[in-house]
Amino acid sequence: MTEMEASEATLSTRTQRRRQRTQARIVEAAERLMREHGVEAVTVQDITEAADVGHGTFYLHFESKAEVLRPLIDRMAERIHARVDRVTGGKRDPALRLATGVRIALYAIASDPLWNWYVFRSGTPFRRLAEGMGTAPQEDMKRGVANGRFQVTNLRATWSFIDGALIGVLAAWNRSGMGDDAAEITAELVLRSLGVSTEEAARIAREPLELT
């Protein structure tokens, strides 16, 4: 590396770090404002003022108000995956892991106004819940199909079915609550639709969520 290349690399790393700091400041300000006033009430201008950045800077980082929530949701999804790992305590059964993930995710989304807004009102047409959940559940699903735990003949159709089903349950949950065991029932139905027997689905969907 020549001296000039080295100094350009340092500069670009520094620029990158500054960009990241700015982005973090925007996200932080947005979250704080939205949790205080509700997502709808907060404008991009409110966010840029609170983060002390210009309008143009905001749009360098995000296409819209909804997109500011994206990094927050990614982080929450990561926390859910980590919790699934802890709760299932190293057990690798994809049925148990998927059911646990469905339960934890449904509770999290239903109880977090920011996440809920992103799923239902961000204006993204039929935003796929699965996209927001990252690749972990898809890997459990594929593993379960590969090792015969699940009976799936069309992976894409099955995935869309489950994805939509979770949104359907959340939508009904939003409209008027759902009863204490809605997340467990939903996890049970997911397992059934993957070909797990009714008896086993009922049992797995009700495993304790405490840490083992």
Added chain:
Amino acid sequence: MTEMEASEATLSTRTQRRRQRTQARIVEAAERLMREHGVEAVTVQDITEAADVGHGTFYLHFESKAEVLRPLIDRMAERIHARVDRVTGGKRDPALRLATGVRIALYAIASDPLWNWYVFRSGTPFRRLAEGMGTAPQEDMKRGVANGRFQVTNLRATWSFIDGALIGVLAAWNRSGMGDDAAEITAELVLRSLGVSTEEAARIAREPLELT
């Protein structure tokens, strides 16, 4: 009934009939225009001009462009129910009737641009497919629960699950096609989630759709 009451009743019936004729003319014009130019391209003004009614008259009958499609969709849903009756040929098994309905409805909605638009782009927030399908499938579902054909512990959660699942499949279908047996796979998953065994679900979801 006095003579005056009788004449008022005649008048009100006549008014009612005239209102119905006007409404039918608006719906007819809207359908013709939308099938020719696509739903998005057609404005309320296009419809009122083609139907030869005033702007105000339109809004006496319908709240929005999307709502004009409602009577059309009700009629299509009726035709689907009638076809389910014919195809199942008097067999009353709720599993067979629901699976048949799912298959016929998915094909109908996926292939009808007007219906498809209504489900996905009419602006109605997460428009419930079930609402559009009327009460027939709900009755099959309740009957199946009552006579033990289905294993359902929370009817509302299960209904929302299936409702969302169908929308999820249709959304994926819209994005990029789905393979020849997507409707059959979906019907199979619906039956599984209702507690029908994988073997039976696979068989029932592939019963011939020809008239018996």
